Structure formats: C-alpha cells, structure tokens
Amino acid sequence: MTVRSVRNRTRSTLVTAGALAGALVIVGCSDVSKDKDPETRDFALQGRELTIDSDDSALDVVVADVDDVRVTRWFDGNAVIGDADVSWRMVDGKRLELRVKCEGVITACDASHRIEVPRKVAVTVENQDGRVNATGFDTALKIKSKDGRIVVKDAAGPLDLDSEDGSLEAVGVSSRDIRAHARDGRVRLALTEVPDRIDVRSKDGSVEIGLPKAAYKVRAEARDGSVEVKVPRDASSPHVVSAVSQDGRIRVHTV
Known part of the structure; x- marks a missing residue:
C-alpha cells in the first residue's frame, strides 16, 4: 500500500468520524x-x-x-x-x-x-427500577418492587411487601398482619400496636423487628448470622412472629 493511499484512507476515516460527531451534536x-x-x-x-x-x-x-x-x-x-x-x-x-x-x-x-x-381504597403497587414510599393507609396495601427500596409509614391495614434487590422498611405502623420478604436487602419493622402475625424473610440482609411490649410466639432463624430475641415469649400466644434470614443477623426487641 502506498503512502498516498494510507493518507487518503486516514483522511476518509477522519471525515466520517467528524460527520458522525456532527450528526450527534445536531441530533x-x-x-x-x-x-x-x-x-x-x-x-x-x-x-x-x-x-x-x-x-x-x-x-x-x-x-x-x-x-x-x-x-x-x-x-x-x-x-x-x-x-x-x-x-x-x-x-x-x-x-x-x-x-x-x-x-x-x-x-x-x-x-x-x-x-x-x-380513602378506603385497597392498593397494589407493582414497580420495577424505582423506590416506593407509601404513607397513611388503613386498608390492605401490597407492594412488589424490583431494584428499589420500599418504605411504608403510618399504615394500619394488612401489609404484603416484596422487594427484589432493595431494602424493606415499615415504621410507625399498627398493622396486625404483616408479610415482608426481601431478596438482597435488609428488613426493618417498627410497630405501634401488638400484631397478630408477622412473617419476615430475608436473603442476604439483616432483620430488625421492634414490637410493643407483649408475649409473642417467636420463631427466629438465621442460617449465617446471629439471633437476638428480647421480647417475652409464650408458645401459646396468639401473636405470632416468624423471622428467617439466610445471610444476616436477626434482632427482635420491644419498643
């Protein structure tokens, strides 16, 4: 290949790249x-x-x-x-x-x-790639989020929370029935009223549950993490708390 042909090819490449760059600026x-x-x-x-x-x-x-x-x-x-x-x-x-x-x-x-x-409307949220904040519900609330954290505040109705690659948090809630499952994210619950049932599952994340003072039937299991239960326990209690973590500590305490 001659020097002239190399120069021509180089010049052509530069012109094409320049035209493309100009087009990008315009578009x-x-x-x-x-x-x-x-x-x-x-x-x-x-x-x-x-x-x-x-x-x-x-x-x-x-x-x-x-x-x-x-x-x-x-x-x-x-x-x-x-x-x-x-x-x-x-x-x-x-x-x-x-x-x-x-x-x-x-x-x-x-x-x-x-x-x-x-008011008085039951809500289901299905969200992908984004956080979800929900406040003030006294009706059934179901939230499923992928790639985004979930935060619920001041809720009184049943809660069904499911997060994939995001944390779960429910604070200041008086819900009597709570299900909270997280994959790759921690779970934190803080209740203002004694619940009937809590079901928490976490994969690769810690679990913290704050409960009003009462006797609870508690099942707490961490496959790779510590377990700390500091609430009164009674195997015959109608207030049932189940918390399972695959890779993270579990803490159940009174608030």
Whole structure:
C-alpha cells in the first residue's frame, strides 16, 4: 500500500468520524423532554381497589381527601438518536399504568410520581427500577418492587411487601398482619400496636423487628448470622412472629 493511499484512507476515516460527531451534536437535542415542571392529572377510579403498574420511576403513594386518583409527575430526560418520553393512563378504571421510555445511543432520564389515593381504597403497587414510599393507609396495601427500596409509614391495614434487590422498611405502623420478604436487602419493622402475625424473610440482609411490649410466639432463624430475641415469649400466644434470614443477623426487641 502506498503512502498516498494510507493518507487518503486516514483522511476518509477522519471525515466520517467528524460527520458522525456532527450528526450527534445536531441530533442530541432533537428529543429532549419538555416535561421538567410537574404536571398533574386526575383519573377516575371504579370500585375500591387500585393497582399501580410502574417502571423506571420513584413513587410516593399517599392517602388523600380526593374523589379520583390524582397523579403528579416530574420528568427530565433526553436521548441522542433515540426516544425519551413518559405516559400515563387508567385501564378499566382500576389499573393505573405509568411508563417511562428512555432509549437511544446516549440517554439520561429521571422520573418520579406522587399518587394521591382516595380513602378506603385497597392498593397494589407493582414497580420495577424505582423506590416506593407509601404513607397513611388503613386498608390492605401490597407492594412488589424490583431494584428499589420500599418504605411504608403510618399504615394500619394488612401489609404484603416484596422487594427484589432493595431494602424493606415499615415504621410507625399498627398493622396486625404483616408479610415482608426481601431478596438482597435488609428488613426493618417498627410497630405501634401488638400484631397478630408477622412473617419476615430475608436473603442476604439483616432483620430488625421492634414490637410493643407483649408475649409473642417467636420463631427466629438465621442460617449465617446471629439471633437476638428480647421480647417475652409464650408458645401459646396468639401473636405470632416468624423471622428467617439466610445471610444476616436477626434482632427482635420491644419498643
């Protein structure tokens, strides 16, 4: 190969790379979200049950004095040669779908939703890639999250919490029936009323359960960690606490 041909090939490569870089600069701002300020919308609810189906967003779910389900969203995103967008809709008056689309060569998206739910509505949350905070529920609350922590406060109804790759925390709750299962995350419960049943499972995470003073039937098992139970125990008690950790310590104590 001659020197001239090498120079020509090098020049051609540089031109192509330069053109591509120029195209990226031009296209880079072609799909930038304009939804940086919060936007609010009401969705009519049919019945007393609501399912929230969400992905790639942080969720704050609260009980409020509203007639419909009120959603406020914040979104900031951009994509180079791609798409950055959010959508929301109510399906059959019972299922609220929240979607975040962030696809392209280079993407950056940040989304969060605040969901105000009418009182006396049972709620199920199915969230992927995002934390979930829920506050003030005295009805049944079920939350399943993948790649995001779960925090529940001031709840009185039955709790069913399931987290994959995220911690679980329920504090200031008076729920009488609690199920909390975490994979790759710790579990922390702090109760204000004596429960009937607590079922906690943790894989690769510690467990801490704070209980009001009473006698409990306790089963605590840690396969690779210490166990500390500092509540009165009674094998015939109707207040049953089961805590199992595969890789982490267990602590059950009074508060």
